[in-house]
Amino acid sequence: MHKQPVLLRRTGSMTVSSQGDLGLPNIDTSNAVFTVAPAPGSGGVVDREDSIPVADAEPGVDALAASSHKRKQSGIPLASSLVIDRASVQTQRLESTDEGDEEVGGMSRTNSSLDLRRTNSSSDLRRTSLTRESSGSSNMPEISELFPEEGWSYKLKSALMSKRGLALTALLMVVVAYATLKPSSAKDVSEIDSAAAGAVAKPPQTDSKEITIGEYHDEEVGAPMEHTVHEYNKIRFFDSPSKMKPIYSKGPILYEEDMGGLYLFENVCLTQNVDALRYRPNPDSGLRGLIFFTSDEDVQKNPRRCVPCSLREPLVEWEDSHPDDKKVGHNCGMNGLHVMYASSVGDWSDCIMEEENAKLMKKWGQTQSPVNVSTIHFFQEPTFALQFDALDMEKSLFDMLLTYLPHWDKFLNQEGGDEGIDGFPFDSVISHSVRGCLSHSHNWFCEVLHQMYAFGEAKEIPWEGDEGTLYCYKELYYNQVGYQRNLDHDGLLTKENFGEFREVLFRKFGLPRRRTVEARKEEAEYEAKTHQQGKKGEDDGAEDGDDTKIIFYDNKLSQQTVWNEMESLISKARELEKFQHVKFVTVKNFDDLTVAQQARRFNEADAIIMAHGSHMANAIFAVDGTSFVEVGCNVESLIGNPKFMALMDGKYRAVEKCESDGEDSSGSDVCVQCQGDDVNFAMTPEAFEQLIDDVVAGLAK
Numbered sequence: 217m218h219k220q221p222v223l224l225r226r227t228g229s230m231t232v233s234s235q236g237d238l239g240l241p242n243i244d245t246s247n248a249v250f251t252v253a254p255a256p257g258s259g260g261v262v263d264r265e266d267s268i269p270v271a272d273a274e275p276g277v278d279a280l281a282a283s284s285h286k287r288k289q290s291g292i293p294l295a296s297s298l299v300i301d302r303a304s305v306q307t308q309r310l311e312s313t314d315e316g317d318e319e320v321g322g323m324s325r326t327n328s329s330l331d332l333r334r335t336n337s338s339s340d341l342r343r344t345s346l347t348r349e350s351s352g353s354s355n356m357p358e359i360s361e362l363f364p365e366e367g368w369s370y371k372l373k374s375a376l377m378s379k380r381g382l383a384l385t386a387l388l389m390v391v392v393a394y395a396t397l398k399p400s401s402a403k404d405v406s407e408i409d410s411a412a413a414g415a416v417a418k419p420p421q422t423d424s425k426e427i428t429i430g431e432y433h434d435e436e437v438g439a440p441m442e443h444t445v446h447e448y449n450k451i452r453f454f455d456s457p458s459k460m461k462p463i464y465s466k467g468p469i470l471y472e473e474d475m476g477g478l479y480l481f482e483n484v485c486l487t488q489n490v491d492a493l494r495y496r497p498n499p500d501s502g503l504r505g506l507i508f509f510t511s512d513e514d515v516q517k518n519p520r521r522c523v524p525c526s527l528r529e530p531l532v533e534w535e536d537s538h539p540d541d542k543k544v545g546h547n548c549g550m551n552g553l554h555v556m557y558a559s560s561v562g563d564w565s566d567c568i569m570e571e572e573n574a575k576l577m578k579k580w581g582q583t584q585s586p587v588n589v590s591t592i593h594f595f596q597e598p599t600f601a602l603q604f605d606a607l608d609m610e611k612s613l614f615d616m617l618l619t620y621l622p623h624w625d626k627f628l629n630q631e632g633g634d635e636g637i638d639g640f641p642f643d644s645v646i647s648h649s650v651r652g653c654l655s656h657s658h659n660w661f662c663e664v665l666h667q668m669y670a671f672g673e674a675k676e677i678p679w680e681g682d683e684g685t686l687y688c689y690k691e692l693y694y695n696q697v698g699y700q701r702n703l704d705h706d707g708l709l710t711k712e713n714f715g716e717f718r719e720v721l722f723r724k725f726g727l728p729r730r731r732t733v734e735a736r737k738e739e740a741e742y743e744a745k746t747h748q749q750g751k752k753g754e755d756d757g758a759e760d761g762d763d764t765k766i767i768f769y770d771n772k773l774s775q776q777t778v779w780n781e782m783e784s785l786i787s788k789a790r791e792l793e794k795f796q797h798v799k800f801v802t803v804k805n806f807d808d809l810t811v812a813q814q815a816r817r818f819n820e821a822d823a824i825i826m827a828h829g830s831h832m833a834n835a836i837f838a839v840d841g842t843s844f845v846e847v848g849c850n851v852e853s854l855i856g857n858p859k860f861m862a863l864m865d866g867k868y869r870a871v872e873k874c875e876s877d878g879e880d881s882s883g884s885d886v887c888v889q890c891q892g893d894d895v896n897f898a899m900t901p902e903a904f905e906q907l908i909d910d911v912v913a914g915l916a917k
C-alpha cells in the first residue's frame with residue numbers, strides 16, 4: 217500500500233485567536249496568525265511553554281507559507297499532506313484541492329478553508345509524546361525519516377543534476393584533463409638517478425628540454441632539436457644555460473698506459489674554431505675548443521679564463537708550455553684541442569662576450585662558435601669525438617687514422633667483456649668535421665671509416681649547425697689530432713695492424729689485386745695451373761704477364777698545384793720503342809670519381825706519378841711494392857715518410873724545382889720548371905723520359 221507523505225507543520229506564532237475556535241473559513245493566509253487549540257483533557261488551557269518554537273521561520277511570516285515552501289522544495293505533492301501536531305501528537309489529514317490554488321513566488325498556497333484542529337494538554341503531551349493517537353500508528357518517525365530529502369547528500373545530488381551543475385562538472389573535467397596532460401615542471405639534472413636511466417619506466421616530461429632520450433622516449437621536443445634521435449644514445453636538452461646545473465670536468469685521462477693518443481674527458485663541452493675555416497689561407501675543419509669546468513676560485517678571478525691560446529705555435533701535450541699561457545693565465549691544451557675554463561656554461565658565454573676577450577680571440581684567429589649559447593645538448597652516453605681535417609685527405613689519414621689504428625685493432629679483436637660486444641668502449645660518435653660522416657658520405661675519409669668498421673656498433677649522432685647550440689659530453693673520447701703525423705711513436709703502428717687495416721679495405725672495396733707480393737704470385741701460379749696458359753711473372757710489377765701500368769695525374773682542374781703539358785709528354789713517350797710494354801693511364805679529375813673508383817685506380821697501378829696533392833692518400837689502396845712519385849715545386853708529402861713506405865714495402869720519390877744549373881736540390885737532372893708563384897710547373901721531355909726509365913727499372917728490382 218502506498219503511503220502518503222507526512223509533513224510536520226510548525227506554527228509561526230503562539231498568539232491565541234479572539235474568535236475562540238480554530239475554524240478559519242475564508243482566512244487570508246498571507247497575514248494569518250494561527251493559534252493553538254487546547255488538547256483534549258487539558259481543561260481548555262493552553263500553555264505557551266509547551267509551544268514548539270519555529271527555528272526556520274522569520275517572525276511575521278506565515279507558517280503555512282513557510283511549510284508550503286519547504287514542501288514545494290522537497291518534492292512533496294500538494295494533493296495530500298499529513299499534518300502532525302507535535303504538541304498533542306494527534307494527526308489529521310488535510311485535503312487540499314486545486315481550486316483556489318495560486319502560485320506565489322514559486323510556492324503553492326491554498327485559499328480554501330482550512331480545518332485545523334489541535335488539542336493541547338501539557339499532561340497529555342508529556343504522557344503521550346512518543347505515541348500517535350491515530351489508529352495503526354505506533355512510534356513517531358524521526359525528522360530524518362520524515363524528510364530524507366532534507367540531507368546534504370540529496371541537496372548535492374540535486375545541485376549536480378541541474379543544468380548549471382552539469383555545466384560546472386563538465387568544465388571541471390576539462391580542467392583536470394588539461395592539468396593531467398600538461399608537462400610537469402623541470403627537475404634538476406643531478407636529481408635524475410643514473411640507475412633509473414635504463415629502467416622500463418618512461419622518463420618524466422618537463423617544461424624545458426631537460427629530458428632523457430633513450431629506448432622508451434616518445435616525446436617531441438621543440439626546435440632546436442636533432443632531426444633524428446637514435447635510440448642508442450641518451451641526450452638531455454636544455455633550452456637555457458640557467459637550467460643546466462654546473463658540472464665539473466675531469467681529464468685528460470690516458471685510455472691505455474702503453475698506447476698513447478686516446479684520451480678520456482668527463483663533463484666537458486666542445487666548440488668550433490670558425491676562424492680556422494674563414495680566414496686562414498689553408499682552412500682546417502679539425503680544430504676544436506674544449507670548455508673545462510672548474511670551481512677553482514683562482515681560475516674564476518682570471519678575466520682571460522675563457523680565451524684559448526693562439527695558433528702561432530703548435531700544441532703537443534696537455535701540460536706542455538706555450539708562448540701564450542702566461543697571457544691567458546692557464547694552460548693551452550693539446551694538439552687539435554684548445555682549452556678554455558669556466559664555472560658554468562653561462563659563465564663561459566658571458567666571458568667570451570666581453571669586449572677585450574672577443575678582440576683577443578679574433579686577433580689570434582680563435583673565434584669560437586657558438587658565441588651566444590641558447591641551447592645545450594648534453595650527451596649522457598660515452599661518445600667518441602671524430603675530429604679531422606675534412607678538406608685534406610692526406611692530413612685526415614695521418615693526423616687522425618694512423619693515431620687511432622692501434623686502438624681500433626685492439627677494440628676489434630677484443631672479445632666482448634665489460635666494454636661491449638666488440639670491445640669498443642663508446643656507444644656513439646659525433647663528427648663536427650663532416651655531418652653524417654659514417655652514413656656512406658661522399659667524403660673520402662668518411663667512406664674509409666665506414667668501410668673499415670672504425671667504431672664498431674657505435675652510431676653517429678646527428679647535430680645541428682646553428683650558432684646557438686652547445687654540445688657537451690658526460691664522457692668524451694678524444695683521439696689526439698696529429699699524434700702520429702710523423703710516425704714518431706714507435707711500436708704503435710706496426711706492419712701487422714697496418715696490414716690488417718689494408719686487408720679490410722681491399723675486401724670491402726672489392727679491389728682486384730692482392731695486397732702482398734707473395735699473395736699475387738700464388739694467385740698467378742694458381743691461374744696458370746687452372747687455365748694452363750701464361751706463366752708466372754718474372755717481376756713484381758707484371759706478375760701475370762701484363763704490361764707495366766703507370767697512372768698519371770696533372771691536377772689540372774684544381775686551383776692548387778698543376779702540372780702543365782703533362783699529356784703532351786705522355787704522347788711523346790708512348791712513341792718510344794723502349795716504352796712499348798708500358799701502359800700509360802691518366803686520371804682526368806679525382807673529384808669525378810667515387811672513393812671505390814679512386815681506390816681501384818691506385819690498386820691497378822704498378823707505379824703512380826702525379827702532381828703533388830692530397831689525392832696521394834689513396835696510396836693505402838695500392839699493392840705492396842708500388843712506386844710513388846710526387847711532382848711539384850715544393851713537395852711536402854706525408855706519404856713520403858720512410859716509415860710509412862716501410863709499412864707498405866713501397867718506393868717513394870719527390871721531383872721538385874730545378875735550380876739554376878738545371879738540376880734539383882738533390883743533384884738529379886729530373887726536375888721541374890716552376891712558373892709564377894711556384895704553383896704551376898712543367899717538365900722537359902728529356903727529364904720526363906729519364907723519370908720513366910728510373911721508375912721501370914725500380915719495379916724490376
